[in-house]
Amino acid sequence: MKKYGSAKWSGGLKDGKGQVSTESGALKDQPYGFNTRFEGAPGTNPEELIGAAHAGCFSMALSNILGEDGLTADEISTRATVTLEQKDGGFAITAVHLDLEASIPGADEARFKKAAETAKENCPVSKLLNARITMDAKLKG
Template identity: 75%
Template sequence: MASIVKTGSAKWEGSLKKGNGHVSTESGVLSDQPYGFNTRFEGKKGTNPEELIGAAHASCFSMALSMILGESDLTPDSIETKAEVHLEQKDGGFHVPKVHLTVKAKIPNASAEDFEKAAKTAKENCPISKLLNAEITMDAKLV
């Protein structure tokens, strides 16, 4: 299979604390969405890199889990994944040391063992998990 390339873009203007930026995706689903110091650290309306990474990781994981379940002839009614991306200050800078996944899934005919095994495999192998150089933890619940 040929390489698939998707793009996201950002434009920033001004200083760190007083400046602002806009982020967009190739598909146009996000188009000139605001982000800045105030949306990242002060809770103002707009997005930030950590929540975008969280959304990417949650969606990638959910798709991977669905694929892995399908390999065992299990089809989920629903998979709900939340990715908490932890941004911490260290050595005068910031880093993301951890992502925590919380998963709730409704899967007819799945045993708890089947679900836990599939969730662990998805956590370790979804492309965004592999991309992140961070500890990735998870709570997975079959409902």
């Protein structure tokens, strides 16, 4: 399986403008630029897109692992916070932190934590990222 995202950019770093799109059309010509990435202007940026991708991938992986353990979540809510830092004269994504809350009938804390750790280590986006990935996981209920 292959999926794609695309970007168009014109201009310099600080005065340029870009748009990102996805194959599915979920994003179509979504604006981004220096101002949306570093100055809080409306629009998206690569880090939040990576965060959304990681949160979605992790949540699906956790659902799969729970299913293999005979459990089905009522809800899995994941927020992936991506850290971009200046490093070695440039920028680097240095960490991702996952905040997870889940409602899983029949799950105890030990089963939940084990499933969450397995998903964190093994979801395809986690494997892709060369960053320190941490997590806080809370079982509701």
